[in-house]
Amino acid sequence: MPSEPLPIAQVTTGMSVVDAAGEEVGTVTDVKMSGTATPDDVPDELRARLAGEGFLRVGGSGLMAGDFYVAGPQVTGVTTTGGDGVVQLAVRKDDLHRAG
Numbered sequence: 592m593p594s595e596p597l598p599i600a601q602v603t604t605g606m607s608v609v610d611a612a613g614e615e616v617g618t619v620t621d622v623k624m625s626g627t628a629t630p631d632d633v634p635d636e637l638r639a640r641l642a643g644e645g646f647l648r649v650g651g652s653g654l655m656a657g658d659f660y661v662a663g664p665q666v667t668g669v670t671t672t673g674g675d676g677v678v679q680l681a682v683r684k685d686d687l688h689r690a691g
Contacts, residue, residue, distance in 0.1 A: 598666040602666065603622065606678050607677045621648040624645045641662055646663060647678070
């Protein structure tokens with residue numbers, strides 16, 4: 592039975608990220624698929640979750656300045672028409688975990 596790839600599999604660095612409200616929150620600086628790497632600057636429980644689900648590291652802009660993490664299941668869609676593309680999230684920017 593064919594299955595669709597997870598949206599995170601379509602994400603590349605340089606893509607813009609928008610939250611569930613459509614607000615731009617930053618740019619993808621790194622993409623890690625499940626089981627490939629873990630971030631060092633998060634609590635152990637979150638580290639295990641991100642390692643198991645895959646994650647994006649996003650460089651925030653404006654009020655979201657600084658980096659934060661997006662878990663694979665928080666990515667609901669990817670648009671690749673025009674520019675570098677856009678990553679849509681299922682959560683609001685306030686619900687994302689800050690790096691560091």
